[in-house]
Structure formats: C-alpha cells, structure tokens
Amino acid sequence: MLDRSAPVFVAGHRGLVGSAVLRRLEADGFGDLRTVGREDLDLRDQSAVDAWFDAERPRYVFLVAGTVGGIHANSTRPAEFLYDNLMIHGTVVQAAHRTCVDKLLYLGSSCIYPRLADQPITEEALLSGPLEPTNEGYALAKIAGIKLCETYRRQYGDDFISAMPTNLYGPGDNFDLEGGHVLPALMRRFHEAKEAGDGTVTVWGTGGARREFLHVDDLADACLFLMDHYSDAGHVNVGTGVDLTIRELAEAVRDLVHPGAELAFDTSKPDGMPRKVLDVSRLADLGWTASTSLADGLAETYAWFLEASARGELRL
Numbered sequence: 147m148l149d150r151s152a153p154v155f156v157a158g159h160r161g162l163v164g165s166a167v168l169r170r171l172e173a174d175g176f177g178d179l180r181t182v183g184r185e186d187l188d189l190r191d192q193s194a195v196d197a198w199f200d201a202e203r204p205r206y207v208f209l210v211a212g213t214v215g216g217i218h219a220n221s222t223r224p225a226e227f228l229y230d231n232l233m234i235h236g237t238v239v240q241a242a243h244r245t246c247v248d249k250l251l252y253l254g255s256s257c258i259y260p261r262l263a264d265q266p267i268t269e270e271a272l273l274s275g276p277l278e279p280t281n282e283g284y285a286l287a288k289i290a291g292i293k294l295c296e297t298y299r300r301q302y303g304d305d306f307i308s309a310m311p312t313n314l315y316g317p318g319d320n321f322d323l324e325g326g327h328v329l330p331a332l333m334r335r336f337h338e339a340k341e342a343g344d345g346t347v348t349v350w351g352t353g354g355a356r357r358e359f360l361h362v363d364d365l366a367d368a369c370l371f372l373m374d375h376y377s378d379a380g381h382v383n384v385g386t387g388v389d390l391t392i393r394e395l396a397e398a399v400r401d402l403v404h405p406g407a408e409l410a411f412d413t414s415k416p417d418g419m420p421r422k423v424l425d426v427s428r429l430a431d432l433g434w435t436a437s438t439s440l441a442d443g444l445a446e447t448y449a450w451f452l453e454a455s456a457r458g459e460l461r462l
C-alpha cells in the first residue's frame with residue numbers, strides 16, 4: 147500500500163486522466179499532491195525535469211502526461227505524437243530513477259497492440275505484429291514507455307509498473323471536433339445539431355469499427371489499485387472487456403442527446419483499427435473490475451458537458 151502522507155507527483159494533471167487521478171487520490175486521503183503546469187515545466191526537457199524532481203522529491207509518480215488525440219490528430223501529426231511522448235516518458239522515468247522514487251505508474255494505451263491482434267487482446271500480443279498506421283507514432287512512443295519501465299526494473303530494480311487502458315471518456319474530456327476522440331466529438335456534434343435544429347449528424351468512417359470505452363474515474367481507481375497492489379514487470383490491461391460498434395455508440399449518444407436524429411456516415415474518414423477490445427482477466431485475477439456502465443457514464447458525461455459548457459469551461 148502506498149503511504150498516504152508521502153509526496154505524489156501526478157504528471158499531466160490537467161488532462162482527462164490526470165484530473166481523474168487527482169480526484170481519486172484526494173478522495174483516498176493523499177495529503178501531499180504535487181503538480182506542475184506545462185507553462186512552468188516542459189516535460190520534454192530532461193534538465194528542467196531533473197531540476198523539478200530535485201526540488202520536489204516525490205516518492206510516487208503517476209506518469210499520465212502526454213500529447214494525446216483521436217484518430218485524425220494522430221494520423222495528421224504523427225511526428226508530434228512520437229517525439230513529445232517519447233521525450234516525456236524518457237525524462238520522467240529517468241528523473242524518477244535518479245531521485246530514487248519508490249514507485250511509478252506509467253500509463254500506455256491499447257493502441258500498442260497489433261492492428262490485427264486476436265480479440266480480446268491479451269498482454270502477450272505486444273510486438274506480435276504490425277501496428278495500426280493511423281496511430282503508429284503514438285503507439286511506438288507508448289511501447290517505448292513500457293519498455294523503459296521494464297528495463298529500469300530489470301537493470302536497476304526500480305518499482306515501475308505499466309497500465310494499458312482502452313479508449314477512455316468522461317468529465318474533463320477534450321470536446322474538439324477534429325482533434326478529439328469519438329465519444330466526446332459525437333456528444334458535441336449531436337448537441338450542436340439539436341441546438342441548431344439539424345436532424346442529421348455525421349459520423350466518421352463506416353460505423354463498423356468496434357471499440358471498448360472505459361470511464362476515466364474507473365481508470366483512476368484501477369491506477370491506484372495497481373499502485374497499492376501490483377509490483378511486477380508485465381504491463382496490465384485496463385478496460386471493461388465489452389465493446390460495441392461505432393454505429394451502436396453513435397445511436398446511444400443520439401438517444402441521450404438528440405433522439406430521432408439521423409446518422410450519416412462519412413466513409414472518406416478512416417475507421418482505424420477494425421476492433422480493439424482488451425482481455426482484462428489479468429486485472430480481474432488481481433481483484434479489480436470496472437464498475438460504470440456505458441449508459442450511466444454517457445449520462446454523467448453529458449450532464450458534465452452541459453454544466454462545463456454553461457460555465458464556458460469546455461476544452462474545445
């Protein structure tokens with residue numbers, strides 16, 4: 147179990163995941179949470195990161211920072227996704243090692259797995275085949291992050307662990323229509339269509355790709371569970387184990403936000419990986435399973451969207 151009074155660094159605290167991890171740690175009684183904004187620390191800069199670690203001396207690190215985005219952002223800005231994430235993972239892992247951090251959790255992504263991996267995807271599928279081209283840069287950086295944790299454990303004995311989440315959503319998401327992920331983009335598009343009295347909403351791709359969606363508060367809970375109970379080299383999948391087609395997702399968002407609207411599929415946009423559902427039995431065997439249903443999570447996220455929108459606080 148982590149010591150609740152020790153200093154904890156949440157790298158990436160303003161993002162969807164980082165803000166959820168902070169909420170989770172606060173709720174669990176952690177009293178010394180350390181964060182730093184990108185205007186004060188460029189996590190890609192090793193000497194700046196070293197200076198920050200020397201000054202703050204965290205005992206635990208949640209490494210959930212990075213350049214992230216949906217299928218369009220990934221496929222049009224692959225250099226940024228590869229460079230930024232490679233550097234951020236490298237600097238933080240190295241600084242954590244050098245300052246003798248007790249434990250670090252690194253957050254990867256299910257896009258590390260081969261495009262045509264057997265489904266549901268087990269942890270062993272890593273590096274068993276070619277990657278999905280639309281997010282190859284991001285996936286390569288995430289694979290390097292896993293290997294950093296594994297090799298620092300093997301060579302130096304550092305207690306660095308890795309969690310691989312499936313597609314995430316929830317309060318604090320990025321609702322940018324071009325750069326964001328499918329769930330917040332569809333929620334905003336249906337909402338704006340309803341406001342404008344427009345009866346048709348465009349969905350990218352064929353609608354046939356299958357995805358699994360995990361509420362970010364469940365992910366934050368899993369991260370703390372792993373930090374408290376897991377200290378091994380292998381990365382651990384985090385998901386629900388349940389997927390649906392993008393068409394089914396669009397229909398669920400439509401029924402919640404703008405019932406009766408028609409769907410139009412823009413097949414000039416890519417589907418990306420045909421299917422991506424995680425085998426979550428390793429985490430279940432350790433004692434953790436997700437608890438938020440997609441229906442409840444969608445309703446909660448839409449309520450948050452409406453409130454944040456009214457306050458002018460949406461990330462767009």
Ligand code: GFB
Nearest residue numbers: 216217220257281326327328331349350351355416417418
């Ligand atoms: O969420 P998304 O961008 O992530 O797209 P990926 C999922 C699926 O939804 C794709 C379709 O088949 C899209 O074509 N889709 C339909 C849409 N309408 C939309 C829309 O309005 N916006 C978006 N974005 N998609 C990402 C990776 O892949 O998954 C990242 O690019 C990361 O690297 C993340 O790993 C978890 O699942 O395709």
